[in-house]
Amino acid sequence: MSEGFLSSEWLRLILGLLIVLGFSQLNALFLVWLERKVAGHIQLRPGPMEVGPHGLLQTIMDGIKLIGKELILPLQADKKLFFVAPVLVFMPVLVGFLVLPFGPNMVIHEMNVGVLLIFAFSTFTVLAILAGGWASNNKYALLGAVRSVAQNIAYEIPLLLAVMSVVIMVNSLSFSDIVNAQRTVWFIFLQPVAGLIYLISATAETNRAPFDIPEAESELVAGFHTEYSGMGFGLFFLAEYTNMFIVSAVATSLFFGGWNGPFGISLGIPGVFWFLFKTYVLIFVIMWVRWTFPRIRFDQLMNFSWKVMIPVSLANLVVTAIVLKLI
Amino acid sequence: MSYLKDIYYGGLSLVEGMAVTFRRLFRPLVTVQYPRKKIPLFSAFRGHTELKIFEDTGTHKCIACGQCEKVCPSNVIQVQGKKEQPKGPKVGTHYVIDFSKCSLCGLCIEICPTDTLQFSKEYQLVGVTQSDCVIDLMARLARQVEEKKTQAIAA
Amino acid sequence: MKVQEIERVILEKLPDTIFKRDETGKTGSSWSAVVAASGIRDAAKAFETSGFFLEDIMALDFQDTFELVYHFNCYEPGSRVVVRVLFGHDQVPPSICDIFRGAGWLEREVHDFFGISFSGNPDLRPLLLPEDADYHPLRKDFGKVSAYRKREDIYG
């Protein structure tokens, strides 16, 4: 027993879990701060400045405030579902961390179907949103939840098709294999269309502007989390940012070479820093997009997915397959 | 063809928009961190009204004629005065405004026959009760006169 | 000019209309007409067909009469037309909300403030006042009033 417990696989899992728990929380808090700073500077204002140096501790204070707040249960809400939903939205996000390749040999659990696992679990998010929106007994929340389901189904398809084109190039569903295949040339140069489609769909998957129609502040007040207060809202909030990290990290692994430096030049910097650097740059781009564009209308969003994204990604997949066969 | 064209020009317009926001990232900020930094007020600034201190008399020139009281659209002002000598002119002794009702239109200042009213430069007006908005201008004037005196002594 | 045209049309339909031209432009309207309460629908129809829009409806409360003031205008310089309707405090003028669709709300507002009901307006719920308001604040017998006059005191 003790031998099994101390075996490297177990140790790795438990250590990894602890690190993931700590990292995901800190990372989410940092991202909230970063978002506010990016938004601020784009809008010619400094963002949070008062708590800590350059407001670094602001989000921690916000978190404490949220924990201290009352959880309000709306009248006639489905109590169980209402409280389960925020937990449900956070859990699949944590699972994603299990298979992310932070660096060579820095995977918590090496899996030969890592890509599949992440996308399988990321679908859970929409379930949680639907549950939360439904349980709130609020028409705005319900509208947001319904929108979210439609949107996620529409964007899952191009997302997976884009990922497919990478997978058939490597012939593996393991992250490490995919990253290793990009040692010299990143897949974004070989698969620019798939990369772009992945980024757009991923933004939509995470409900970020300009695809934030499930929460659509000016239309649906706060969408599916209209009725959430305190840490219920906090968990939705943290999940959004952790989700953003996951999709950016996946994009880094699939298209931007993971822990590899550009064109095989690593400059002596450890792979994990390359990985994190690229991930944060992608996150910055997602934030930058959010603070630039207005929101897309619901039907246009669906049209864009079914009429542009899916045909283009399908065509891309076919072309990739043909080219691979010819080579 | 137009399908691809639409996608291309649509995408281009998005990139142009992102260029605008990216440039702004490096522009100087316009925010003034308020309690630490303050913007100077314009000379025309309208705070609540106050009584002017005239250099020649060292005090106000209110004659309690009540014209400001009458012209005020929202009954903000209460003035009382008394005659110091039996045949002499009236002098204002009591001037209270209820700032919560004031709309800062300036009619009282324009109508004042002795020009003894002016807008103050007071803008940090915080109170927790409604009565905090009631300002006794005579007491305020007395304070200001006192301050002036101590300043003069210090100088 | 649409104004001359409308004058002719209205005179055809309502021969006893009293016209007053304002050449000086002192009142802000180029001419005004007094129409009987029963004739306002005909007048409004004439305005509608000749391309005018309804700028405003408002009411005046006098001791001896109510006065409804309709402002019509078309998109040409200096063509504002005022149509006045005089009727007693107990009378009910006809609604023109089926001729000008925007008139419905204007009539509701007048109903709010003066208690004038328009016959034929299906929706006279209070617009600006609370839903349960049963008072009419712009009537001269409501609240603080400086004067309650007869119409000839002002218009001679």
Add this chain to the structure above:
Amino acid sequence: MAERQIASPASQKIYSLNLGPQHPSTHGVLRILLDLDGEFIVKADPVIGYGHRGHEKMGENRIYKQFLPNTSRMDYLSGMIFNHGFALAVEKLIGIEVPERAKYIRVIASELNRISSHLLWFGTYLMDLGGFTPFLYAFDDREHILDILDSVSGSRLTYSYCRFGGVCRDVDAAFIDMTRAFLKRMAGRWADYDNLVTKNIIFINRTRDVGIIDRELSRQYGVTGPNLRACGIGYDVRKAEPYEVYDRFDFEVPTGSKGDALDRYDVRFKEMQQSCRIIDQALDHLPGGPYLSKVPQKLVPPKGEVYFAFESARGLTAYYLVSDGSTSPYRCHIRVPSFGNLNVLNEVLPETMVADAISILGSIDVVIPEIDR
């Protein structure tokens, strides 16, 4: 398990949604009762009156001078223009001469106010559409206008700057410099706004063919201002019945063609540029002399009435004053443009989506306290 009711029962396809009065994008306190079929609106019923303060009754109980501060509180976004209009109405009623310099100052102040109102509309409209950043850019620009107006009137929103017979404070060289600097600044801003918003494909898709108010509908509901001009009718009170000194300036009345939200956006945008032109010309020809004519303290207008129409930022606005020869008006009525502009929603909203409803409501630019009065 307890019985739950979320939407209306399944047998009923249509459910109602209460949009407002506390909703992020209902601009003030507007409430719209929407009957929805899915996301589509079946029936819309705007409910107004939450901000009713009885300005018309107040007008009857106050002397003319005392009503001045009220005027800028109706449409608080173009308070200067409302001030200006009321001063003009009373001057016309009594027959007060206004010095040339005051006329030019008033025009400059009104046009600055018009730009600031349109800028605020631009910002909030983009916010309604989900774009947060243009809002702050617009407010950055608007801040400069508020500074200019603050430097001359002492207030930033409710100015009470105009007086019968002029304005209450003369402008100085600093004001002229600030205004010139602002015009120069704005000249460089249009391209940025174009790149960020006007050309943006998402924005165009959100506004093109959305909420079409055509000529017939505008006429039926008495829609005026930029909303009317967007459907191709170049009716502007500043051109049709020139008041003050507007007939001396060279400016155009921009018009659209279809009357959809994009046209309304375009018209307002071009209007800001035209206002800049007017200000530029007015500054060039700003005469010297007094800024306030001698007016008796006690104003007693003759018996009679005046209907004074002027163009506020939202359209044709008019003061209707009936004087009975005493110091306060017998009747004081204000024709507000937003009234007609909002009324038309009854017909425009059905068969659009909730997201479009927000877009339409934003694009017609209503100020609810102006309607409520």
